[in-house]
Amino acid sequence: MVEGLKIDPDRFLKTFDLFSSIGWDSEKGMQRLSLDENDVRARRLLVEMLGSLGASIKYDEAGNIIAEIGEGRDTIAIGSHLDAVPGGGKYDGALGVVAGLEVLRIVRESGIRLKHKLALIDFTNEEGSRWTPSLMGSGLSTGVYDPGYIYSRKDRDGVSFGEALERSGFKGERTNNLANNPPKYYLELHIEQGPELDTEGIKIGIPMGIVAITVWEASFKGESNHAGTTPMSVRRDALAGFAKFAIGVREHALKNQGLIRITIGKINIHPGVHNVVPGFASFTVEARSPDPKAIERAEKLLKIIGETIAEEEGLEFEIKRSFTLDRTYFNEEVVSTIETVCRDLGLSYKRMWSWAGHDAQNMARISKTGMIFVPSVGGKSHSKDEYTKDEDLVNGLKVLLGTVIRLDRM
Amino acid sequence: MVEGLKIDPDRFLKTFDLFSSIGWDSEKGMQRLSLDENDVRARRLLVEMLGSLGASIKYDEAGNIIAEIGEGRDTIAIGSHLDAVPGGGKYDGALGVVAGLEVLRIVRESGIRLKHKLALIDFTNEEGSRWTPSLMGSGLSTGVYDPGYIYSRKDRDGVSFGEALERSGFKGERTNNLANNPPKYYLELHIEQGPELDTEGIKIGIPMGIVAITVWEASFKGESNHAGTTPMSVRRDALAGFAKFAIGVREHALKNQGLIRITIGKINIHPGVHNVVPGFASFTVEARSPDPKAIERAEKLLKIIGETIAEEEGLEFEIKRSFTLDRTYFNEEVVSTIETVCRDLGLSYKRMWSWAGHDAQNMARISKTGMIFVPSVGGKSHSKDEYTKDEDLVNGLKVLLGTVIRLDRM
Numbered sequence: 126m127v128e129g130l131k132i133d134p135d136r137f138l139k140t141f142d143l144f145s146s147i148g149w150d151s152e153k154g155m156q157r158l159s160l161d162e163n164d165v166r167a168r169r170l171l172v173e174m175l176g177s178l179g180a181s182i183k184y185d186e187a188g189n190i191i192a193e194i195g196e197g198r199d200t201i202a203i204g205s206h207l208d209a210v211p212g213g214g215k216y217d218g219a220l221g222v223v224a225g226l227e228v229l230r231i232v233r234e235s236g237i238r239l240k241h242k243l244a245l246i247d248f249t250n251e252e253g254s255r256w257t258p259s260l261m262g263s264g265l266s267t268g269v270y271d272p273g274y275i276y277s278r279k280d281r282d283g284v285s286f287g288e289a290l291e292r293s294g295f296k297g298e299r300t301n302n303l304a305n306n307p308p309k310y311y312l313e314l315h316i317e318q319g320p321e322l323d324t325e326g327i328k329i330g331i332p333m334g335i336v337a338i339t340v341w342e343a344s345f346k347g348e349s350n351h352a353g354t355t356p357m358s359v360r361r362d363a364l365a366g367f368a369k370f371a372i373g374v375r376e377h378a379l380k381n382q383g384l385i386r387i388t389i390g391k392i393n394i395h396p397g398v399h400n401v402v403p404g405f406a407s408f409t410v411e412a413r414s415p416d417p418k419a420i421e422r423a424e425k426l427l428k429i430i431g432e433t434i435a436e437e438e439g440l441e442f443e444i445k446r447s448f449t450l451d452r453t454y455f456n457e458e459v460v461s462t463i464e465t466v467c468r469d470l471g472l473s474y475k476r477m478w479s480w481a482g483h484d485a486q487n488m489a490r491i492s493k494t495g496m497i498f499v500p501s502v503g504g505k506s507h508s509k510d511e512y513t514k515d516e517d518l519v520n521g522l523k524v525l526l527g528t529v530i531r532l533d534r535m
Numbered sequence: 536m537v538e539g540l541k542i543d544p545d546r547f548l549k550t551f552d553l554f555s556s557i558g559w560d561s562e563k564g565m566q567r568l569s570l571d572e573n574d575v576r577a578r579r580l581l582v583e584m585l586g587s588l589g590a591s592i593k594y595d596e597a598g599n600i601i602a603e604i605g606e607g608r609d610t611i612a613i614g615s616h617l618d619a620v621p622g623g624g625k626y627d628g629a630l631g632v633v634a635g636l637e638v639l640r641i642v643r644e645s646g647i648r649l650k651h652k653l654a655l656i657d658f659t660n661e662e663g664s665r666w667t668p669s670l671m672g673s674g675l676s677t678g679v680y681d682p683g684y685i686y687s688r689k690d691r692d693g694v695s696f697g698e699a700l701e702r703s704g705f706k707g708e709r710t711n712n713l714a715n716n717p718p719k720y721y722l723e724l725h726i727e728q729g730p731e732l733d734t735e736g737i738k739i740g741i742p743m744g745i746v747a748i749t750v751w752e753a754s755f756k757g758e759s760n761h762a763g764t765t766p767m768s769v770r771r772d773a774l775a776g777f778a779k780f781a782i783g784v785r786e787h788a789l790k791n792q793g794l795i796r797i798t799i800g801k802i803n804i805h806p807g808v809h810n811v812v813p814g815f816a817s818f819t820v821e822a823r824s825p826d827p828k829a830i831e832r833a834e835k836l837l838k839i840i841g842e843t844i845a846e847e848e849g850l851e852f853e854i855k856r857s858f859t860l861d862r863t864y865f866n867e868e869v870v871s872t873i874e875t876v877c878r879d880l881g882l883s884y885k886r887m888w889s890w891a892g893h894d895a896q897n898m899a900r901i902s903k904t905g906m907i908f909v910p911s912v913g914g915k916s917h918s919k920d921e922y923t924k925d926e927d928l929v930n931g932l933k934v935l936l937g938t939v940i941r942l943d944r945m
Contacts, residue, residue, distance in 0.1 A: 340809050353796065353889075353890035353891040364799055368777070375767075378767050390806075391807050392802065
């Protein structure tokens with residue numbers, strides 16, 4: 126019960142299960158890449174359900190589904206995404222969409238007249254698993270990206286985003302882009318994806334923003350040589366240089382783990398055969414921090430570590446930034462409203478940082494934005510073992526609904 | 536001048552240059568994979584030159600070219616290979632074939648009557664770069680491998696060895712296989728491929744045999760997790776485990792480098808994207824040693840290092856042997872004959888081990904076998920920068936010819 130509005134946990138959880146079933150494989154996890162057969166089925170179901178609520182539905186240039194109910198000059202928008210990483214879980218993205226749908230239903234059924242229009246947005250290709258970059262739908266709709274660039278992005282099978290969008294039936298007009306009709310507020314409910322809330326037994330996380338991210342492409346160049354005839358001491362082994370680098374970098378991140386997270390997620394070596402000393406190793410380094418200065422210091426450290434190893438091992442070290450995303454701050458009015466709602470509902474909460482990217486960071490450019498996190502058991506995410514308890518799903522819905530109502534009355 | 540036989544260094548080096556030119560690209564190094572267009576051209580040139588010497592030429596089941604001159608109950612065979620690794624050098628393999636051809640020419644032109652037949656063998660696919668396994672031609676011809684297995688091996692384009700051999704025109708009869716007509720002696724002149732002779736200023740290396748080789752497939756299994764939301768301390772990062780392993784293993788090999796050489800030449804990680812903590816890393820470990828006990832000790836050490844890291848890092852470690860090749864001893868009579876020849880020629884020499892595999896190790900099963908090494912400048916090998924001085928090529932030819940004559944008279 127939120128200020129006279131009745132929540133039906135059963136209906137909400139059943140709707141969530143219905144969406145979860147589309148593309149779910151208990152062995153392989155979720156099979157619902159952006160605009161694939163399952164994603165299109167889930168989107169059609171969403172449109173059908175929104176239609177039966179009497180919502181007005183439009184698509185924008187990115188194929189984002191934008192449904193509105195009610196009247197008013199300004200809009201409170203709720204958004205998230207139905208696409209999943211390959212083999213991912215049921216909760217990431219879908220929770221936010223289904224909870225938003227439920228909020229629209231509850232408001233519609235209650236007969237309460239809000240001062241704002243209420244919108245639900247399903248963003249296209251948030252994950253970036255089928256086409257890079259991630260946050261594609263929100264990025265195009267808020268004017269971060271140019272449509273020419275986005276439409277020409279190709280998936281692994283060579284299918285461009287433009288082609289797939291056209292075929293899906295969800296291609297809409299540029300005039301519907303969110304940059305042309307910015308909601309006043311934007312809210313996104315999401316699983317935390319990390320272990321903090323679960324470990325600390327806190328019910329609701331309220332992100333102050335999204336951490337800054339920098340990705341570097343780095344490499345060690347040595348000399349490919351015969352694994353038999355080349356004595357150990359004269360080798361210029363690029364993979365050995367990499368191993369020393371990985372350990373040095375990790376040591377720094379472990380010592381400073383409240384402040385920075387550093388990941389080496391990709392490595393390729395050349396020639397990559399068992400009987401040749403690797404002459405080349407290229408890899409990515411990704412750093413995330415709520416403090417951009419921590420990333421700058423990390424960058425200097427990466428260079429020092431790499432150059433020192435290069436000197437020791439007779440290698441050449443190169444590093445360059447390939448991607449940078451500034452820290453995003455969420456709107457203080459929205460953040461403190463969510464806090465108030467949690468207090469009113471008697472739910473424990475804490476301010477925190479989102480260490481993952483979300484469409485909310487693009488929406489923060491055009492709307493007063495905030496997010497609501499619910500606990501992920503064991504912090505598992507992008508995995509079929511991703512799990513959030515029903516009770517926490519319902520708590521998320523309650524906070525989302527409560528925040529909509531509070532913002533409407535401000 | 537070897538015991539009345541006249542060497543013509545110019546002719547020898549010109550012939551060597553002629554073979555070197557087939558497939559040579561000054562940017563990309565040698566382009567002469569087994570039975571490709573260039574290898575077939577080089578083989579045809581060899582057959583033509585051998586034919587004009589009046590040699591009798593046959594092909595065996597593996598497409599090895601076997602040319603014989605002279606008469607006698609027993610045969611002294613000289614062999615090597617014309618195929619090269621992709622982007623390799625001019626010397627590896629080709630030196631032995633061209634020097635062997637030159638020995639046949641010199642003997643033929645001298646009119647000297649040897650007690651043995653003299654044979655030259657060009658082995659097919661020694662390198663194993665187009666089809667695995669390496670030493671394929673000698674392996675099939677000496678009975679190590681079954682033709683069914685070898686013929687069905689496929690290259691990267693799906694072309695089987697059987698098809699390519701048929702098409703090349705070099706497919707011969709099983710009755711010509713060396714196992715059915717074992718030469719009494721087998722000699723192979725090769726570049727060292729390592730830096731020992733060059734560094735020590737020694738002219739000729741005389742391998743006592745070929746080191747034992749073991750290859751393991753190993754892996755660390757952790758958990759793939761979100762690079763943002765997963766705090767450093769709870770990660771189960773398979774690549775971090777690998778890095779610690781690589782350093783531990785290398786430390787052991789560096790401390791014991793006269794005894795063992797250990798190489799990690801191949802690694803694959805999963806999922807291998809910049810924003811996911813790698814949950815799986817699989818890699819090869821290869822160890823070579825003249826002492827099989829050193830390899831057994833290394834195997835135990837690999838297990839201890841891997842299991843210790845797995846325990847520390849919350850990973851699972853697996854390792855299993857994927858390939859084992861016993862140490863090969865060369866024939867003492869041949870080895871000491873080569874020593875005598877070096878002394879007679881006034882060339883500095885040393886006994887050593889071959890850390891690389893050669894067709895000689897298959898031939899050692901059926902013939903009294905020995906090898907002759909000449910210095911590789913800087914120890915470079917399997918590289919377009921592979922280089923051996925003309926003077927050393929000619930020294931190699933002299934020792935080869937001298938050894939043939941000495942063995943013939945024993």
